[in-house]
Amino acid sequence: MHIAPSTFGGAIEPAMHIPDGFMSPAVSIILWIAAIAGVGYALWRVNRELDERKMPLMGVLAAAIFAGQMLNFAVTGGTSGHLMGAALATILLGPWASIVVMTAVVSIQALLFQDGGLLALGANLVNMALVGSFVSYAVYRIMQRLVGTRRWGALVSGFVAAWLSIVAAALFVGLQLALSGTSPASLALPAMGGIHLLIGLGEGLITVGALALIAATRPDLLGATGGARGGSNRGVVLAGLAIALLLAVISPIASGNPDGLEWVAEQLNFLDAAQDPAYNLVPDYVFPGVANEKAATIAAGVLGVLIVFGVALFSGRLGRRKDAVG
Amino acid sequence: MNERIAAVEIVDLSFSYPDGHPALRQVHLTVAPGERVALVGPNGAGKSTLLLQLNGILRGQGHVRIHGLEVAEENIRRIRALVGLVFQDPDDQLFSPTVYEDVAFGPIYMGLPLPEIQERVQRSLAQVGMADYAQRTPHHLSVGEKKRVALATVLSMDATVLALDEPSAGLDPRARGRLIRLLKTLPQTLLVSSHDLHLVEALCPRMVIMQDGRIVADGDSARMLHDEELLARHCLSEDSCE
Amino acid sequence: MHANFIDPFHARDSLLHHVDPRVKLVLAVAFILTTALLPPAAWPGYILVFALILAVAIASALGPFFAIKRAFLVLPFVLAALPVLFTTPGEPWLHVPLGRWALTATAAGLARFASIALKSWLSMQAGILLAASTPFPQLLMAMRALRVPRLLVGVFGLMWRYLFVLADEALRLMRAREARSAALAGAGGSSVLWRAKVTGYMAGSLFLRGYERSERIYDAMLARGYDGEVRTLPLPPMARSDKAALLVGLAIVGSILALEIWVG
Numbered sequence: 001m002h003i004a005p006s007t008f009g010g011a012i013e014p015a016m017h018i019p020d021g022f023m024s025p026a027v028s029i030i031l032w033i034a035a036i037a038g039v040g041y042a043l044w045r046v047n048r049e050l051d052e053r054k055m056p057l058m059g060v061l062a063a064a065i066f067a068g069q070m071l072n073f074a075v076t077g078g079t080s081g082h083l084m085g086a087a088l089a090t091i092l093l094g095p096w097a098s099i100v101v102m103t104a105v106v107s108i109q110a111l112l113f114q115d116g117g118l119l120a121l122g123a124n125l126v127n128m129a130l131v132g133s134f135v136s137y138a139v140y141r142i143m144q145r146l147v148g149t150r151r152w153g154a155l156v157s158g159f160v161a162a163w164l165s166i167v168a169a170a171l172f173v174g175l176q177l178a179l180s181g182t183s184p185a186s187l188a189l190p191a192m193g194g195i196h197l198l199i200g201l202g203e204g205l206i207t208v209g210a211l212a213l214i215a216a217t218r219p220d221l222l223g224a225t226g227g228a229r230g231g232s233n234r235g236v237v238l239a240g241l242a243i244a245l246l247l248a249v250i251s252p253i254a255s256g257n258p259d260g261l262e263w264v265a266e267q268l269n270f271l272d273a274a275q276d277p278a279y280n281l282v283p284d285y286v287f288p289g290v291a292n293e294k295a296a297t298i299a300a301g302v303l304g305v306l307i308v309f310g311v312a313l314f315s316g317r318l319g320r321r322k323d324a325v326g
Numbered sequence: 327m328n329e330r331i332a333a334v335e336i337v338d339l340s341f342s343y344p345d346g347h348p349a350l351r352q353v354h355l356t357v358a359p360g361e362r363v364a365l366v367g368p369n370g371a372g373k374s375t376l377l378l379q380l381n382g383i384l385r386g387q388g389h390v391r392i393h394g395l396e397v398a399e400e401n402i403r404r405i406r407a408l409v410g411l412v413f414q415d416p417d418d419q420l421f422s423p424t425v426y427e428d429v430a431f432g433p434i435y436m437g438l439p440l441p442e443i444q445e446r447v448q449r450s451l452a453q454v455g456m457a458d459y460a461q462r463t464p465h466h467l468s469v470g471e472k473k474r475v476a477l478a479t480v481l482s483m484d485a486t487v488l489a490l491d492e493p494s495a496g497l498d499p500r501a502r503g504r505l506i507r508l509l510k511t512l513p514q515t516l517l518v519s520s521h522d523l524h525l526v527e528a529l530c531p532r533m534v535i536m537q538d539g540r541i542v543a544d545g546d547s548a549r550m551l552h553d554e555e556l557l558a559r560h561c562l563s564e565d566s567c568e
Numbered sequence: 569m570h571a572n573f574i575d576p577f578h579a580r581d582s583l584l585h586h587v588d589p590r591v592k593l594v595l596a597v598a599f600i601l602t603t604a605l606l607p608p609a610a611w612p613g614y615i616l617v618f619a620l621i622l623a624v625a626i627a628s629a630l631g632p633f634f635a636i637k638r639a640f641l642v643l644p645f646v647l648a649a650l651p652v653l654f655t656t657p658g659e660p661w662l663h664v665p666l667g668r669w670a671l672t673a674t675a676a677g678l679a680r681f682a683s684i685a686l687k688s689w690l691s692m693q694a695g696i697l698l699a700a701s702t703p704f705p706q707l708l709m710a711m712r713a714l715r716v717p718r719l720l721v722g723v724f725g726l727m728w729r730y731l732f733v734l735a736d737e738a739l740r741l742m743r744a745r746e747a748r749s750a751a752l753a754g755a756g757g758s759s760v761l762w763r764a765k766v767t768g769y770m771a772g773s774l775f776l777r778g779y780e781r782s783e784r785i786y787d788a789m790l791a792r793g794y795d796g797e798v799r800t801l802p803l804p805p806m807a808r809s810d811k812a813a814l815l816v817g818l819a820i821v822g823s824i825l826a827l828e829i830w831v832g
Contacts, residue, residue, distance in 0.1 A: 019642050020695075021688030022649060025604045043717050052796030055719060056421070056785040059726025060734075064778035066727065067734035068771045071742065073763040081764060083771055092775065100720065104727045111707065112576050114641070114695045117688075119600045177648065182684060187651050202764065209768010210775060218776060383787050403793060411791040417733060418784040423705040423725045430801060435793030440802060461703070463575075465732045479792065 016084075016173050016196075017109065017124050020117025024180040031176065032122030038130040042099035050097060058097055062104040065089060069105075071206070081202025084169070086132025087140070087162035088207050091154075092214070092221060095137040095236045102129035123176050127169045131243055135168040136161045138240020151215050154222060155208050162207035164244070166200030167193060171247045331394045333359040333487050333515040334380065341375060341386025349375040350386055351539040357515055359393075359486070364526040364547060365519040367536035368561040373519040374414070376536070377489045380517070381409040392487060407436055410480025410514075414491040416472035420464035425456065425475050428464065432483035450482040451475075454508060470501030474508065487515045494522045523562075527551050535560045576699040582629035584697065588810035589706040590713045595817040596698040600691045602821040606828055608683040609676075613828040614690070620820060621693045628701050635693035635700075642688045649684045653677040704728055709803060718798040730781065734774055741770040 023031075046054055065085035072080040085105065089098035106128050109115035116124045143157035174192035178185035214221055334357040341350040349372045357363050365373045378384040382397045382405055390397040392408050413419045422428040429450055433443040451457045454474040464472060473493060480488060493509070494502045506528050509516065520526055526533060526547055533547035537560050543550065550556055554563065561567035579585070584592070599621070606613040625635050658676030665671075702710075711721050745766055786794075 019645050019688050020600050020604065020691035021642075021684055021686075022645070025601070028604065039720070040717070043719055047719065052794070053782070053786045055722050055798065056726060056782040056789065057779070059723045060730050060778040060782040060785065061775065062723060062727035063730040063734045064771075064774040066731055067738040068774050070735065070738050071767050071770050071774075073760070073767040081767070083767075088771065088775070100723060103720065104723045108724060108728060111695070112699045112704065114638075114692050114699070117600065117691055118597055118695055119604055119691070182649050183651050184655050188648075205761070205764035206768040206771055209765045210772030211768075212765075213769045213772030214776060218779070221776075221779060378787070381791050383790055403795075406791060406793050409791075411788075413784070413788055413791075415784070418781065419788045421726060421729060421785050421788065423708060423729055427705070427801070431789075431794075432792040434799050434801065435795065443801070461705075463705075463729070465729065483792065 016127060016170055016192075017106070017116030018120045018127075018173060018176065019114070020119050022117075022180065022182050023120055023123060023176055025119075027176055027180045028119045028122060031126050032119075035122040035125040035130065039099060039103050039125060042096045042103075045096040046100055049094075054097065058093070058101050058104070061089065061093065062101045065101060066105050066108070073202075073206075081199070081206065083206045084128060084132060084166060084203055086128060086169075087136035087158065087165045087203065088210055090133045090136040090165075091140055091158055091161065091207075091211065095133045098133040098136070099129050102132060123173075127172045127176075131172050132165045132169050134236055134240040135243055136165040136240075138237045138244070139164050141237050142241075151219075154215065155211055158211045159204040159208045163200040163204035166203045167196050168243060168247055170196035170200075175247075330359065332356045332391070333361065333393060334517065335389070335391040335394075336376075336379070337389040337391075339376075339379060339386050339388035339390060341379065341384060349539050350379070353388070353539070353541055355534065355541060355544075357487075357517060359515055360513060361532060362516040362530040363518070364530035364533045365517060365536060366521070366523070366526060366533060366562060368567070370538075371536040372539040373536055374491055375539075377411060377491055377517065377519055380487070380489050381406050381411055383411075403436075407432070407483050408486050410483060410485030410488045412473075412476050412480060412488065412490045412493065414495060416469070416476040417464070419476045419479060420472060423463060424460070425451070425462050425464060425467075426460040428475060429460075429478045429482045432479060436483065446482040446484070450478040453481055454478045468501075469496045470498075470504065473497065473501075473505060477508070481512075485514065487517065488512065490516065490518045490520075492520055492522075493518060494520065494525045523551055535562070537561065575704070576696075577703050578630060578700045580629040580701070582627060582701070584624060584628035584701045587701075587813055588806050589702045589710040590806065591810050591814045591817070592698055592702055593707065593710040593714065594814060595821075596694045598818055598821050599694045602825050603687050603691050605825055606687065609679040610683070610828055612831070613824060614683075614686050616824050616827070617690055620824070621690060621697070624697055625693070628697055630697070630700055635696040638696050639689045639692040642685075642692050646685045646688060649681055652681045652684065656680050712800065713803050718800065721800075722798045726785075730778075733781075734778060737777060738770070738774060741773060745770065 046058075050057075065083075065088070068083050068085055068088075072082050074080050086098060086102050089101045092098075093101065103125055106116065106124050107121060110118055110121045110124065140157050140161035143160050144153065147153040147156050170192040171189060174183070174185070174188035177183040177188045182188075211222070334355065336353055336355040339350055339353040340348070342348045353372075353376065365376065367373055375384060379386060379390050380392065380397070382390075382399075382402050385397070392405055395401050395405060395408070397405050420428045422431060426447060429447045430443050433446050438446070447460070448457065451460060454477050456471065456474050456478060459467070459471065459475070464475065467475065477488075490509075493505060497505060502522070502525065506525055509518075509529055516530070518526070518530055530547055533543075533545065533550050534541055535543035535550070535556075542560055543556065557563040558566040599617070603617050606617070621635070622632055625632050628634070653673040654671045654677060656674055656677035658674035660672045661675040661678060662673040663670055664673065699707075705725070708721055708725050711724070712718065749763075
């Protein structure tokens with residue numbers, strides 16, 4: 001993650017690649033298993049659902065996202081907004097192809113440019129490819145039902161989906177750092193969540209700009225997430241919602257009352273033989289507790305509202321296939 | 327006496343794009359084995375569309391036969407091994423990480439055994455003068471080098487009909503000269519779509535003019551290229567067809 | 569931070585360059601795993617690991633400082649571990665007054681922080697040397713050998729091939745934007761929103777070019793017999809010297825770990 005939180009100054013970017021050395025081996029391995037399972041399943045779905053054009057399509061679009069991450073726009077001072085791309089890929093290709101595309105981008109960034117570690121690659125894939133795609137998809141589909149599928153509706157949905165995909169991915173990074181004992185949950189989660197609430201806006205804006213151009217020149221390309229596909233990907237929406245729910249629940253709890261997380265962290269750190277088992281996350285002593293909880297609560301609140309909406313809307317529509325056009 | 331089977335036989339071929347635009351109208355064309363034919367015409371005349379019909383990437387109404395074999399789904403694998411299509415932009419054609427893998431792509435998909443693949447790759451690269459470039463990445467090659475490798479990718483399939491779309495586009499005179507000399511050494515049937523009338527004159531004794539999806543002239547290149555009135559009538563010279 | 573699209577491969581006629589890419593990939597991961605498994609403050613272990621990677625750097629003919637220098641890029645992220653100074657229990661070492669609060673850094677915290685920074689710095693060097701000594705197409709082969717699904721490796725290969733093409737395109741778009749912004753600056757400047765929108769258009773433009781390019785590539789693949797299956801050349805056989813190198817490498821990292829467990 002090329003992020004130096006604003007308290008330390010420096011350029012802020014939404015690239016959240018964790019290098020090696022920051023997560024405990026146990027956390028790394030668990031996330032590798034999750035990554036392999038998730039990416040493997042995505043490959044299987046892509047094989048089933050896309051035709052033979054899929055390989056050149058995904059390859060070149062992965063290159064477009066990779067190159068797209070180079071694009072930036074100045075915000076203020078030394079900060080700039082960047083693109084992660086999971087939301088854009090998901091809206092254009094659907095969640096499974098997006099996972100494959102983001103896997104390519106994140107893996108090669110790690111392997112060739114050391115943007116993110118090799119052992120940490122599992123975690124980075126989970127955060128950016130899996131969480132990024134699932135949350136984008138879930139939010140986009142839910143928003144579509146809220147604001148409709150006309151062009152401006154797609155843009156608003158795209159904005160919110162992109163924004164929240166960044167927040168969710170960032171919270172996962174914070175969670176991983178906390179579980180590894182590298183950064184206390186009371187700091188990692190609010191810091192990551194809070195800062196990316198802002199940074200995510202950049203992702204949202206860039207995604208909207210891209211969608212606007214595509215909608216104007218090749219509206220046929222926006223069909224992937226609408227229409228009949230919706231039925232078979234209900235599971236993804238539920239998965240995305242589940243992730244959001246998990247984060248919404250964990251973030252404030254972990255920030256304000258980290259004992260449960262601490263216990264898990266201790267269990268997962270058993271491989272760090274010499275580590276002091278009485279590792280103590282001391283939020284109130286280190287940083288004022290109130291500010292932490294506020295930031296985490298805001299992030300959780302936004303996610304929570306969306307979850308409530310989503311569950312309400314979706315439960316109303318389960319069983320009824322809407323013939324929405326993307 | 328056996329009648330020699332035409333290398334390319336196009337009978338009453340018509341084709342429209344999904345948006346309704348009619349790109350080919352009742353095209354008739356016969357090319358004998360070893361013949362070198364140039365396909366000229368203004369942009370939008372249907373030249374590229376016609377080339378894409380030869381290996382079934384696009385399929386219209388009518389008949390296209392390669393060495394007597396009908397271009398249809400049941401023959402498509404053999405057809406694509408017989409017809410070597412060289413695209414206008416070599417970056418579209420060289421999509422593998424290395425030159426070697428690109429030239430090996432065709433033989434691999436033909437299901438050939440490894441030793442034969444290796445032999446064909448080496449032979450084809452040598453034939454186009456790129457034998458030392460096998461491990462290079464296509465991105466780092468010059469346009470002329472890419473065009474030669476693109477040619478090698480279809481030579482390795484032992485294609486007997488080569489269809490070249492704007493082969494000299496983007497080449498400086500030296501590279502163009504080199505390409506023409508190379509093409510002249512090839513025994514295969516050549517169908518060359520090109521705006522480059524110099525290349526046409528140097529390489530192809532026969533020239534076919536297309537306009538609005540039809541063939542409007544077919545004959546001796548040298549004669550036609552010096553017929554100013556003919557060229558102007560078919561929008562091939564600079565001030566023609568305002 | 570992602571403007572570095574220069575191919576990281578540096579061609580040399582070195583020992584490391586001649587090692588089979590499969591062996592290098594496995595050993596790089598083994599190295600990083602070993603480093604990760606070393607506990608905090610395991611200084612002798614870190615020194616051994618550093619000696620090992622330095623030896624590899626020398627064997628690569630890239631110079632001892634090649635990887636060391638580039639690995640300092642990890643520094644900004646290290647700041648994320650700063651809290652560890654204050655949250656690790658132990659003997660107080662440094663008091664940092666912050667207005668109404670005071671942070672106390674402990675000696676154990678300092679050791680832990682330094683360990684994280686070191687491990688990160690060492691791990692990155694392995695990745696750097698791997699990428700610098702192995703042409704990417706060979707890394708793809710190594711991935712196929714490690715059973716990464718062929719479709720995925722195919723996507724990796726295509727992405728890499730067209731990365732340079734699209735990166736050039738992105739640079740061109742950015743330069744065009746700069747030219748336009750300079751014109752606008754006189755006329756009252758541009759807002760963040762406008763800049764974000766333009767960046768979005770550029771991203772969209774890259775996507776569209778990518779789409780259209782992929783359609784032409786697909787036609788080119790079809791023309792050479794592509795049938796939807798991902799087919800590649802068979803994996804080359806591994807030389808005995810490479811197998812030996814693999815065993816030796818694993819033995820070395822294994823013994824570093826064993827030593828640490830024994831002594832620690």
